[in-house]
Amino acid sequence: MNRPITIGVSACLLGEHVRYDGGHKHNRNITDVLGKDFNFVPVCPEVKCGLPTPREVMRLEGDSVAPRLMTCHTRLDLTGQMLDFCSIKMRELERENICGFIFKERSPSCGLKAVPLFEGAAPELFTVGLFAHEVVRCFPSLPLEEAERLNNPQIRSNFIEWVIRYHRNRYVYE
Numbered sequence: 001m002n003r004p005i006t007i008g009v010s011a012c013l014l015g016e017h018v019r020y021d022g023g024h025k026h027n028r029n030i031t032d033v034l035g036k037d038f039n040f041v042p043v044c045p046e047v048k049c050g051l052p053t054p055r056e057v058m059r060l061e062g063d064s065v066a067p068r069l070m071t072c073h074t075r076l077d078l079t080g081q082m083l084d085f086c087s088i089k090m091r092e093l094e095r096e097n098i099c100g101f102i103f104k105e106r107s108p109s110c111g112l113k114a115v116p117l118f119e120g121a122a123p124e125l126f127t128v129g130l131f132a133h134e135v136v137r138c139f140p141s142l143p144l145e146e147a148e149r150l151n152n153p154q155i156r157s158n159f160i161e162w163v164i165r166y167h168r169n170r171y172v173y174e
């Protein structure tokens with residue numbers, strides 16, 4: 001059976017107004033180029049875990065093995081709320097047969113690498129966003145990329161091929 005190829009995407013990259021400031025980060029290389037080949041499953045983990053838009057700025061703090069998602073001014077620890085959402089969402093993504101995921105870089109929830117991790121006022125280390133970390137853990141061979149890198153035509157082309165190969169290996173011969 002031939003299935004459409006579906007990939008997950010951080011919702012702000014598709015133009016949804018879900019960012020902390022009520023804005024978006026629409027990336028036309030995703031919607032206009034990858035959109036020709038793939039269906040999208042938009043996910044904003046911060047909104048879907050129950051936070052409002054606009055909302056207070058957050059950051060990752062503490063231990064790199066188990067970072068905490070903290071609001072910067074009111075000092076609320078949202079780690080449990082985010083991880084509860086993630087455990088439900090991973091099962092949904094499995095049912096949706098996603099064949100890749102594109103993340104918004106540097107987000108404490110969605111960043112795939114180089115997300116600042118704070119011990120004090122300045123970032124000490126760089127880590128992975130909480131939601132992105134759960135996607136990596138639950139789908140270890142899934143094609144993954146950050147949106148900014150897809151502005152490079154060669155990286156974009158490699159990602160498209162990677163997703164198609166993953167889809168073919170998993171679903172085309174079912």
Ligand code: SF4
Pocket residue numbers: 010011012013018019020043044045046047104107109110
């Ligand atoms: S980076 Fe992730 S959590 Fe932040 S607005 Fe975009 S989709 Fe939502």
